[in-house]
Amino acid sequence: MLLAESTWPEVEAYLASSRTVVIPVGSTEQHGPMGLIGTDAMCADAIARRAGELGGFLVGPVLPVGMAQSHLGFPGTLSLAPTTLIAVIRDVVSSLYRHGFTDIWFVNGHGGNIATIQAAFAEIHAARSSRQEEPALQLTLASWFDLPGIRALLREMYPAGHGSHATPSEVAITQFLYPHAVKSATLEPRIAPAGGFSDAADFRRRYPDGRIGADSSLARPEDGERLLEAAAAALCNIVKCK
Numbered sequence: 001m002l003l004a005e006s007t008w009p010e011v012e013a014y015l016a017s018s019r020t021v022v023i024p025v026g027s028t029e030q031h032g033p034m035g036l037i038g039t040d041a042m043c044a045d046a047i048a049r050r051a052g053e054l055g056g057f058l059v060g061p062v063l064p065v066g067m068a069q070s071h072l073g074f075p076g077t078l079s080l081a082p083t084t085l086i087a088v089i090r091d092v093v094s095s096l097y098r099h100g101f102t103d104i105w106f107v108n109g110h111g112g113n114i115a116t117i118q119a120a121f122a123e124i125h126a127a128r129s130s131r132q133e134e135p136a137l138q139l140t141l142a143s144w145f146d147l148p149g150i151r152a153l154l155r156e157m158y159p160a161g162h163g164s165h166a167t168p169s170e171v172a173i174t175q176f177l178y179p180h181a182v183k184s185a186t187l188e189p190r191i192a193p194a195g196g197f198s199d200a201a202d203f204r205r206r207y208p209d210g211r212i213g214a215d216s217s218l219a220r221p222e223d224g225e226r227l228l229e230a231a232a233a234a235l236c237n238i239v240k241c242k
């Protein structure tokens with residue numbers, strides 16, 4: 001059930017039997033020469049929607065812009081400051097909580113969002129604790145690539161060249177979802193260098209084409225479909241079986 005395609009009476013009826021809602025959160029940032037700028041939002045949105053179909057729970061609209069400061073050296077990247085993203089998460093949670101949602105999941109597609117979303121949860125819980133607010137509020141962060149079984153599947157599918165940014169897995173999911181937007185590029189070197197970085201300028205210096213440790217050209221749409229289904233099933237399982 002999609003929030004955007006529901007009416008308020010339908011949401012009210014849903015709340016009579018469930019307090020669970022899933023909000024996808026992504027990023028709008030460069031993903032190397034062949035990965036789409038919307039990759040993280042597209043992956044999180046599709047996995048959440050598919051899991052919602054499987055499990056019959058409510059899925060909200062994707063939050064498409066995340067904390068992508070380190071990608072700002074590349075044109076097209078949009079970034080929220082950590083404090084802005086914290087405020088967005090807090091306001092989304094307080095809107096949902098007002099209606100009675102007490103089991104709120106954020107399905108994330110961008111590693112760079114993790115620390116900020118966790119900080120948002122800490123801020124929300126801290127404010128509620130000081131007011132001794134009831135009933136209890138359960139906030140859960142689930143990055144799709146960290147869902148149960150997914151890391152093992154990624155190792156099996158990509159024994160070399162998966163890397164950590166502009167990965168063939170995320171590119172494959174977008175190829176499956178958006179076949180009209182599949183891009184190709186000559187990748188040099190084939191597997192990008194791996195390592196850390198500090199700010200946006202340092203990122204661009206170390207990773208001139210935007211990839212980290214990844215060979216994006218390993219992406220295949222049929223593998224994207226398999227990954228999407230596996231991640232959605234894993235998400236459905238933890239949301240329903242929690």
Ligand SMILES: [Zn+2]
Pocket residue numbers: 031039040109110165166170
């Ligand atoms: Zn990504």
